[in-house]
Amino acid sequence: MASSNPQKVLCVTCNKVTGLFTCRGCQQNFCTSHVAEHRQELGKQMDEITVEHDRFRQILIEQNTDLRMHPLLIEITEWEQQSIEKIRQLAHDARQQLEELIIASRKILSENLTKIGNELNKAREEDNYFETDFVEWIAKIDRLKKEANELPNVRLPCFDNNILPVISNVRENTSLKEIFQQSTGEAAIEDNGEVAVKNTRVSHAAVRGRGEFNSGQHRFRFRIERYFKSGWLQIGIVSKTIPLQANSYQTPSLYGWGASNQVYLDGRNHQGYNGYITDIQTNDEIELAVDCDTRTIILTNERTHSTYRLAVDLQRCPFPWQLSIGLYYSLDRIRILHT
Known part of the structure; x- marks a missing residue:
């Protein structure tokens, strides 16, 4: 009659066969000595989960107290601050470019006005002027008046699509029309x-x-x-x-x-x-x-x-x-x- 040798079940920790217990959670076998150690490890994990639970509950309590602490709201606040800084810098650059352009255009206007003044003084000193000269001088002065209030090569910043561009064409055209x-x-x-x-x-x-x-x-x-x-x-x-x-x-x-x-x-x-x-x-x-x-x-x-x-x-x-x-x-x- 053939003898039966059932397969031995060993402790997962020490490989002994005495006093085996099977954990229903992990389906592993432990001897009498190591089953208590396994339970201690499970208890340690339970403590860690409890701490994580309590920590998360505290975060929720704080966020409910101050909604600004929500991660998405924090992200929006950071985006707002960065956008404000970008807009402030763009506005500063546009303002500086426009000031430079205005100074340059006024310089040209002043030079042209001086030329007209010299023509008037010369004509008066020589008593050499007629009605046609008046028409020409008035037209020149009117043109300078118009140019004094316009910068034909510049488009002011606009806010289309929430974008603030720098003044258009300031570097491309740095003079009057x-x-x-x-x-x-x-x-x-x-x-x-x-x-x-x-x-x-x-x-x-x-x-x-x-x-x-x-x-x-x-x-x-x-x-x-x-x-x-x-x-x-x-x-x-x-x-x-x-x-x-x-x-x-x-x-x-x-x-x-x-x-x-x-x-x-x-x-x-x-x-x-x-x-x-x-x-x-x-x-x-x-x-x-x-x-x-x-x-x-x-x-x-x-x-x-x-x-x-x-x-x-x-x-x-x-x-x-x-x-x-x-x-x-x-x-x-x-x-x-x-x-």
């Missing part, structure tokens, strides 16, 4: 400085803008309102230090583009430079981008999408820069666009 201000060689300036037009005689004439540019990026748009077919027109920049002259394309320090694929670098013609092909027609809208920081200018014809870039040698064309327009054929017109 650009207009034509100087002319020579039988070119006229009309429409409060927005239009330059050549008279009826065919000859070279030049017009310069009012702005003076030393830093930042500036964009100017023009409409060619009248352009003689296969005519001549020059668009670019020139150093203010160089006197205005009718044959602007020969002006030392002039950089820009002309007719018949002409490209001017320091007043010298480089035919077809960088692949330039003249494609200007009547009613074309042209953009001139002036980047003082990288010392480059870019010409774009919005109709043909042609774009050309020139690097400006600061040694040959020192700051400040001014817009320079050259005209030749009778009644050709170019207008500065303001958007």
